[in-house]
Amino acid sequence: MSNYRLTSALAGVLISIAMAGTATAQQQSGMVGSGAPEDIILEVTVTADSLTLSASEFRLAQGGYYRFNLICPDDLVNEGGIAFTAPQLLSNSHLRIVSVGATDSDDEINFHLQGLNFRQIDCEGLGAEARFSFHPMRKGTFTFTVTHDQDPPREATGEFIVE
Numbered sequence: 001m002s003n004y005r006l007t008s009a010l011a012g013v014l015i016s017i018a019m020a021g022t023a024t025a026q027q028q029s030g031m032v033g034s035g036a037p038e039d040i041i042l043e044v045t046v047t048a049d050s051l052t053l054s055a056s057e058f059r060l061a062q063g064g065y066y067r068f069n070l071i072c073p074d075d076l077v078n079e080g081g082i083a084f085t086a087p088q089l090l091s092n093s094h095l096r097i098v099s100v101g102a103t104d105s106d107d108e109i110n111f112h113l114q115g116l117n118f119r120q121i122d123c124e125g126l127g128a129e130a131r132f133s134f135h136p137m138r139k140g141t142f143t144f145t146v147t148h149d150q151d152p153p154r155e156a157t158g159e160f161i162v163e
């Protein structure tokens with residue numbers, strides 16, 4: 001191999017290493033979004049014959065930062081609670097904080113998550129609000145379900161659309 005070819009090959013390798021180092025230095029591990037999360041609110045209303053949701057569709061940006069607020073009815077009894085599930089959204093999101101508190105107070109209990117998952121929010125007899133903050137990591141349409149556990153059970157569905 002001639003000196004010119006060896007020098008050219010070596011220069012190409014060094015430039016590639018330098019460029020790779022620059023690209024790595026610009027990325028920040030774990031940084032998906034910043035600032036305060038955007039609030040999304042779902043209020044559930046239960047009557048003797050119906051289960052109503054305040055919204056059935058939420059449009060989100062991939063990597064955005066959101067806080068989902070589930071407003072639970074205050075007239076439920078333990079045997080007739082409601083359950084919120086969104087397994088596909090939860091498994092395709094980076095979860096940050098789960099909170100529980102009274103709807104008429106700023107007091108709350110926070111659970112800071114890192115690499116953990118939860119499956120369901122279940123409201124039983126409290127006029128409370130359950131929240132979780134998250135970054136949706138995959139695009140798609142993810143169904144959620146709210147079930148009123150009574151006889152007969154009632155169910156309402158909606159979807160999160162991550163674009």
